[in-house]
């Protein structure tokens with residue numbers, strides 16, 4: 001099972017190697033404004049799923065929110081350690 005740290009390592013590698021067809025590379029190239037819109041969109045979907053959908057649908061939306069947060073982290077060069085010290 002993939003963890004938050006493993007996803008971060010995977011996305012960091014995508015940013016470095018820029019493989020063809022990577023949605024992450026596309027999202028990084030789209031810039032912080034587009035990344036922020038996606039993050040807010042996913043946050044809204046998490047809220048709606050929490051109100052109206054089953055646990056599995058909610059878990060899916062949360063995974064997408066975590067992904068979008070990581071895209072913003074990697075786009076800005078913010079590390080896991082920088083975030084974890086506030087947890």
Ligand SMILES: N=c1c2ncn([C@@H]3O[C@H](COP(=O)(O)OP(=O)(O)OP(=O)(O)O)[C@@H](O)[C@H]3O)c2ncn1[C@@H]1O[C@H](COP(=O)(O)O)[C@@H](O)[C@H]1O
Nearest residue numbers: 007010011014021022023024025038041063064065067068
């Ligand atoms: N965990 C994710 C992940 N979560 C969400 N998403 C993206 O977010 C989309 C879902 O968001 P939406 O609900 O907004 O759906 P949508 O509007 O149809 O999406 P788009 O049109 O914006 O692509 C998915 O189709 C993916 O594009 C993700 N894309 C990639 N990953 C993981 O990131 C890794 C690298 O992915 P690539 O860079 O694509 O190789 C892989 O392990 C993937 O599993």
